[in-house]
Amino acid sequence: MDYQSLMNPRARDLKPSGIRKFFDIAEEMEDVISLGVGEPDFKTPWHIREAGIHSLEKAKTRYTANRGLKELRSEIAAYMIRKFHIEYQPDSEVLVTVGGSEAIDAAIRVLVCPGDEVLFAAPSFVCYEPLITLGQAVPVPIVTRAKDNFALTAADLAAAITDKTKLLILPYPNNPTGGILRRKNLEEIAQVLRGTDIFVLSDEIYAELTYGEKHVSIAAIEGMQERTILVSGFSKCYSMTGWRLGYACGPAPVLSQMTKVHQYGIMSAPTTSQYAAIEALRNGDADIDKMREKYDMRRRFIVDGLRRIGLSCFEPEGAFYAFPSIQSTGLSSEEFCERLLYSHKVALVPGTAFGACGEGFVRASYCESIEHIRTALERIEQFLGEL
Amino acid sequence: MDKLLTLLEKNARFTNAELATMLNVSEEAVASQIKELENQGVIKGYKPLVDWDKIANDRVTAMIELKVTPQRDAGFEEIAETIMEMEEVESVYLMSGGYDLSVLVRGRTFQEVAMFVAKRLAPMKNVLSTATHFVLRRYKDMGVELADKKLDDRGTISL
Incomplete structure (x- = not known):
């Protein structure tokens, strides 16, 4: 059967997220330190x-x-x-x-x-x-x-x-x-x-x-x-x-x-x-307060860290993501993320995953422990140094 | 102060700069607070949390329940002090409930710990009885899980 022609074109023509391939690579690699996850690391209380x-x-x-x-x-x-x-x-x-x-x-x-x-x-x-x-x-x-x-x-x-x-x-x-x-x-x-x-x-x-x-x-x-x-x-x-x-x-x-x-x-x-x-x-309510306080510490930690290693970063005021600019590297978001993943095994999400206007940015999630974030930052710093 | 202590309790090797960032205060403020906590004796020291089972080192730990006769005037203090001076003893707690002192003892072999109890603790003047419980496995110590880290089940990337 020619499935493609039988499908509703509006469904068929939906782009599967353009960076699916990159995601698949990240999932397959071992020893990856990820700041790519969009969900809390805490267990349900x-x-x-x-x-x-x-x-x-x-x-x-x-x-x-x-x-x-x-x-x-x-x-x-x-x-x-x-x-x-x-x-x-x-x-x-x-x-x-x-x-x-x-x-x-x-x-x-x-x-x-x-x-x-x-x-x-x-x-x-x-x-x-x-x-x-x-x-x-x-x-x-x-x-x-x-x-x-x-x-x-x-x-x-x-x-x-x-x-x-x-x-x-x-x-x-x-x-x-x-x-x-x-x-x-x-x-x-x-x-x-x-x-x-x-x-x-x-x-x-x-x-x-x-x-x-x-x-x-x-x-x-x-x-x-x-x-x-x-x-x-x-x-x-x-x-x-x-x-x-x-x-x-x-x-x-x-x-x-x-x-x-x-x-x-x-x-x-x-x-x-x-x-x-x-x-x-x-x-x-108290669970939320506790988790928010932890996120807040991580937020300051990651923003401070990203700025320290030379990426300009808007101070996020909500959710659990930092969205630093990588324009100073001259790389596109996807290039940046791909090369970082291959060479230093850190997973970030290219800003373009969230629309064309995300070009020049990457998303770094801070639903991770401070130690985890620190290791990721160290690796990103090395990566930036080698560019 | 509480937040600073909670962070240090989790990881005493955070740098002052890192602590300052997390707590949203200056590095100098962190340094002076830590100094003050040390001076006041709130912070007693910093040690690594070692999983001795990981290196082929012969070590056994036992929790010993002691029933003792409290002394006129000195209560349990005197005997607790005597016990805590012994090198083999890791910790001494005064307990409520079925016994009085809980003593954590460390030795190289079961035999060594057993002999320590039999020769040093049990014969002490005011000790009425001892019960020795050997630790078979430590799952969590001082708030840290010792079992090997479970894999994160969230995958590497999600939007």
Whole structure:
């Protein structure tokens, strides 16, 4: 069979991440010191794992309501008030999903029509563009810059808006740059959006991991909640990546459409994970504080180290990545990463993995122990010395 | 101070510069805090954590429970002091519960430790009884896992 010709061209033509080959090489090599991993090194806190185990012992192994366990939705609503001062109705404005990713997918599906333009800040996480393309809409990246602390500026946003613009994706705190949006940035963005019909998909999966400045959601800015789908989850803040659990909060009319998509595609999010998540929200605040403090030390350590060995590096204020510039080496991001991997066995992610505008940068994750980061920095320093 | 101590407890070989970066203070501040902690006797010393099982060295450790008669006026202090002066003794703790002193003893062979208990500890004037427990394997010591590091199951790269 000629499979290629039988495939839906929109799926077939999606680029598998352009640097897949590089990733495969890294996975195959031995004794690699990696700063390439986008997930926490901490284990899920024991009391959360135990709650999952307990639910299994009690044979809580059936589907839940499509929207997720009522108890969990109530805890999510309580958490949103406690941490970000945003009020959501657990019955109609919260949907529990399979990771934040599913929520992003569902939101794009229900909001975006063929031909619509979807704006998103770039560089950013890799899933937005393909999902927009699958929805036959037009992805429009808005480039953010180190000089603006990788924040989306109101001017750039205003310039990108056309009468076809349907949705703005705000991925902050940002993977890979570590940029955040302060209340002032958000007010300015809100000012541009008020009076339009543009929706906001705010991917706040790293909301708990900001350093110094507390995270502010765009939904907490006046007039924004009615047009914002807030997506978050348990992966990064509670170190629960493999549990695959996230959620969306937003206006009931949008959430009810997303619930349909979720119902037909997924049924309900994993039940064991939902019980564990209830425990996380009830008794996990201290775990987050502890992990955040560790990340913060590592953050200062890696940024200081990168600068010391001669790479200019924006001071990340959120997530767990540093995004140093490698322009001074004259190499492209991919060349830099490939040569570093082959010659000194350190794995970084080329900035171009997060969009063309990531050229000239590399992403170094600091979800690693200080000793691990130190060894990686020593090797990178040697590498730079030999260039 | 607490954060500094926690970091040093994890790795006493962090340089002052590294500690300063992690704690977001100056290098001088770290140096003076460490000096002060040393002067106050809060920091008693710095030692490597050795996994002796890794090198073919004959070493055995035993935890010995001692029941003793406390002395008028001196309580347990006197006997504890006598015991801690013995070279073979690694640590001495006063315990609550079923016995009084817990003594960690190190020797080259089981025989040597057994003889130490029989000849030195058991006959002491106020020692009522001893129970010797040999350590068979150390999994974790002073907060550090001694088993060989498990492989990271996260893979090398993910976005």
